[in-house]
Amino acid sequence: MAKKETSGIVVSNKMNKTIVVAVKKQIPHKKYGKIITKTNKYYAHDSFNECCIGDRVKIQEIRPLSKNKRWNLIELITKK
Template sequence: MTEARRRQFKVGRVVSNKMQKTVVVAVDYLKPHPLYRKIIRRTSKFHAHDEQQCRIGDIVRIGETRPLSKTKRWEVVEIIKRNEEA
């Protein structure tokens, strides 16, 4: 029997909410260049299940969950900061 993995959480910005109950969250992280060791900013996009009606520009916390579709493996846990525009 395998041990249960601890649930991962990430904080990112909502960049798309065009789908029904799904948002795309961009998560920025810093990584050193493999040869030159300069710190580079990288962005990963995650599809997340959204029951909380997020808007573009919101800062959200997403958590790992079971596969919900072909691309959705994350869900919006909380909205940290609402986007004031729109």
């Protein structure tokens, strides 16, 4: 089974070795068909505390590390 990968923008880095990544996706409304932007926030493991707010990152799904943390930082795409 392949692990899911996605990219998003870091919205918080206040926790130790953890970042919060906002991932936006565009989906059509079920009834009206209008394109809507949905945002999901994921807690990701940042082992070296290298990310800052506004950075674009790529994350990958992993086994649960804590109550909310189920993603791992793969790479820092762009630095703010």
